[in-house]
Amino acid sequence: MKKIMIIALLLASTALFAKPAIKFKSTTFDFGQVASGKTIDIVFEFENSGDEVLIIKNIIPACGCTTAALAKKEYKPGEKGTIAGKFNTSGYNGKVIKTITVNSNDPDMAETRLAVSGTVFVKDFAQADMKPGHIPFGAVASGKAYVRKLNLSNLGNLDLRILEVSSSPEVSLAFKTNAVGARQSTEIILTFTPFEKGTFNNMVKIRTNDYRSPYIFVRLEAEID
Helix, strand or coil, rough: CCCHHHHHHHHHHHHCCCCCCEECCCCCCEEEEEEEEHHHHHHHEEEEECCCEEEEEEECCCCCCEEEEEECCCCCCCCCEEEEEECCCCCCEEEEEEEEEEEEEECCCCCCEEEEEEECCHHHHHHEEEECEEEEEEEECCCCCCCEEEEEEECCCCCCEEEEEEECCCCEEEECCCCEECCCCEEEEEECCCCEEEEEEEEEEEECCCCCEEEEEEEEEEEEE
């Protein structure tokens, strides 16, 4: 009788301390160095090292550029599984770190943070260079037109495209082209026609497809008589 009670107590104790346990082979994935635009395949391997069924409740990538999926959600003790995903490197440059959060019924590791890292470089790009970036007109007369020339160069190896121009009503820009070839330049004619007397201090903003510095700014200053 005593033996039966001892066995029952041992079984109850074992059941009391039984639990699932998620154990990853590695919680980091380094994809090395890749060119921007490449899609990286991601795999994280794990095992249920506990003695109860492991349930993966949810997988949450940090951003839309990263996806992750499971073949199933329940894993028996000792059973192995993988979390497979993809990371789209388009639009990235330099060191990148993204995370995937895994929620499970492991009482000691209810939330596991997986890290995807690497370096993305841009092989092909457009690079804008505007000169001058500052035009001091000095003393000008209201109602009179003043013309200056700007030089826009493309230092990159892809066509530089002018996407949008923003300026005050006193300023107008005339472009010879809205696309500048690699290692080429174009001339922009800026016309300034002041309307009111006083100090004029404003910016011309040009948006291009230069991914690192998409906006070009040219500061205009004048004293209008």
